[in-house]
Amino acid sequence: MIRSIATNTVASDTLIKVACSGHHATTVHSRWSWLLYASLVGTVLVASMSHWLSAVHSQLSQAAITSTAIERGADGRNLANLDLATWSLEQWGMGNLVIVQFTLMCLCMLVAWYSVHAYQQKGQQKTQQNASFAASITRASWLILAAGILARIVLLGVEPYTSNDVDRYLFDGRIALTGLDPYQISHDDPALVELRAIWQPPAEHAAYPTLYPPLSLALFSIAASVGIDHAQWLWQFMLTCASIASLWLMFLLLKAHNKLVHLPLIALSPIVIIETGAALHVDAFSTLAIVAALYCWQRNKLVLTGICIGLGVLTKILPLVLLMPLVFANFSLRRAITLVASAIVTISLGYAITLALGLYPVGSIGVFFEKWRFAAPLFSLLTSLGTQAFIAALAGVTLSLIAIVGYLASRQQANAQKSVANNEQTQLSNDLVSACQLALFIPLFISPVLFPWYLMPLAALVALKPNLALLLILGVMPFTYEVLDQFVCCQIWQPAQWPVNLLAGAYLFALLSLIYAGVTRWKKQTITEGELSSPQKRFSC
Numbered sequence: 001m002i003r004s005i006a007t008n009t010v011a012s013d014t015l016i017k018v019a020c021s022g023h024h025a026t027t028v029h030s031r032w033s034w035l036l037y038a039s040l041v042g043t044v045l046v047a048s049m050s051h052w053l054s055a056v057h058s059q060l061s062q063a064a065i066t067s068t069a070i071e072r073g074a075d076g077r078n079l080a081n082l083d084l085a086t087w088s089l090e091q092w093g094m095g096n097l098v099i100v101q102f103t104l105m106c107l108c109m110l111v112a113w114y115s116v117h118a119y120q121q122k123g124q125q126k127t128q129q130n131a132s133f134a135a136s137i138t139r140a141s142w143l144i145l146a147a148g149i150l151a152r153i154v155l156l157g158v159e160p161y162t163s164n165d166v167d168r169y170l171f172d173g174r175i176a177l178t179g180l181d182p183y184q185i186s187h188d189d190p191a192l193v194e195l196r197a198i199w200q201p202p203a204e205h206a207a208y209p210t211l212y213p214p215l216s217l218a219l220f221s222i223a224a225s226v227g228i229d230h231a232q233w234l235w236q237f238m239l240t241c242a243s244i245a246s247l248w249l250m251f252l253l254l255k256a257h258n259k260l261v262h263l264p265l266i267a268l269s270p271i272v273i274i275e276t277g278a279a280l281h282v283d284a285f286s287t288l289a290i291v292a293a294l295y296c297w298q299r300n301k302l303v304l305t306g307i308c309i310g311l312g313v314l315t316k317i318l319p320l321v322l323l324m325p326l327v328f329a330n331f332s333l334r335r336a337i338t339l340v341a342s343a344i345v346t347i348s349l350g351y352a353i354t355l356a357l358g359l360y361p362v363g364s365i366g367v368f369f370e371k372w373r374f375a376a377p378l379f380s381l382l383t384s385l386g387t388q389a390f391i392a393a394l395a396g397v398t399l400s401l402i403a404i405v406g407y408l409a410s411r412q413q414a415n416a417q418k419s420v421a422n423n424e425q426t427q428l429s430n431d432l433v434s435a436c437q438l439a440l441f442i443p444l445f446i447s448p449v450l451f452p453w454y455l456m457p458l459a460a461l462v463a464l465k466p467n468l469a470l471l472l473i474l475g476v477m478p479f480t481y482e483v484l485d486q487f488v489c490c491q492i493w494q495p496a497q498w499p500v501n502l503l504a505g506a507y508l509f510a511l512l513s514l515i516y517a518g519v520t521r522w523k524k525q526t527i528t529e530g531e532l533s534s535p536q537k538r539f540s541c
Helices: 003-065 084-092 094-125 127-153 165-177 189-197 212-223 231-256 270-277 283-298 302-312 317-326 333-356 367-372 377-383 389-411 413-421 430-445 452-461 468-490 498-533 535-539
Strands: none
Touching: 003 094, 003 127, 003 189, 003 270, 003 377, 003 468, 094 212, 094 468, 127 212, 127 231, 127 270, 165 189, 165 212, 165 231, 212 231, 212 283, 231 270, 231 283, 231 367, 270 283, 270 468, 283 302, 283 317, 283 452, 283 468, 302 317, 302 333, 317 389, 317 498, 377 430, 377 498, 389 430, 430 452, 452 468, 452 498, 468 498
């Protein structure tokens, strides 16, 4: 009887513990769910704020155009032709409003990421509930994916308010459709008087021919072919499809690597969402090319990987640097040659078709880098050293970073060789992802011009391996939009220095993080080699 009582007591205690743990898990799940739901709703709502910002921008721009010197205030801002609410917002600054939008979306993204990550950590601590936790993470991933797609779709119909590049895109496309060469003719050419009156390209671009590669020009032409009334809408739809495709491929990549916990970093990224749907930048296509290349690499499709990189280069030059880590990561010369050759053939074919159509695809890319300067703290610092010192320092920084890329990527070789031998998908190691991130960052780091939308490919790849330094750079970069305060109201392009200083601080943090990671890796490797060489370890059973 005593044994029976004891058995019943133990059983009761077990039931109580299970019930308590279940109650605790339900409480944690509820807290996590509401935090995630709030951040997802917040992302969609703040993204929808673009419609309102677009209307404010339109009214401010129109007031600036119609104003006269008498109607302007002492600082040159137009104080007439505005209702009281818009006047108040204009005084606060269009740039500040854009910064607030980016910051709010960034916070929502980080909260969603934290909530999923924290919930996963709870699941790992309770092994008996791993199955249910895994199912919850999967459901949450689909919810995040849906919210990311919705945040992109709600921007359809928004007029650009952070950049007028889309007007340049469409006008270049229209020039090509008329049979003229947009690489040789500038927008202020007398032959384009009638087209300028209809399409109204940006005045600040008037003196320069196009600088975009052939595939970009082809995409511009497709959008412009439907006419002035529908061209921008078609272009926006094309960009949205490209962004959703990038998101879907990243979802598949993260799922294959058991990293769906990081999905919010790409699904809810303000850089990706706003620069695609509200600013309408062509970088959405180059981002898609880079993500598609990594997806094909993971599936051991080297030729398709090279083709994706080639198509990316035909859209924007940045995807070319992705060849560097992927070549280093190959374990055989034949595979490396296959990858490079497929990319070169794709690029050559694109330029050959362009030349056959009577276009000379050089344009004003050299003039752009010669005349433009924006958000480039390293370039500004090095130019103060003099010409020879500038070249030497820039080469030293670049070669050092390339060496790090090669070292990190080469550590992928053994993993890739094993996967190919077993006819399996190749896992993208953290070292290879870091090498890809660094390779994409190098040209942006040393460039004399860095606009926020240039970071879109990095914003996509950060989900594969979250990097605090990279997240900081992505979070700081939108502060450069303060330049819109004077540009929207008065057409004065005068960037402030404080956002550049913030970006320089983020760069410094990234450099210190890279040094710390290298020292930590070296210490671990030294300890491991010491243990292996120890006689006690060598002969121990």
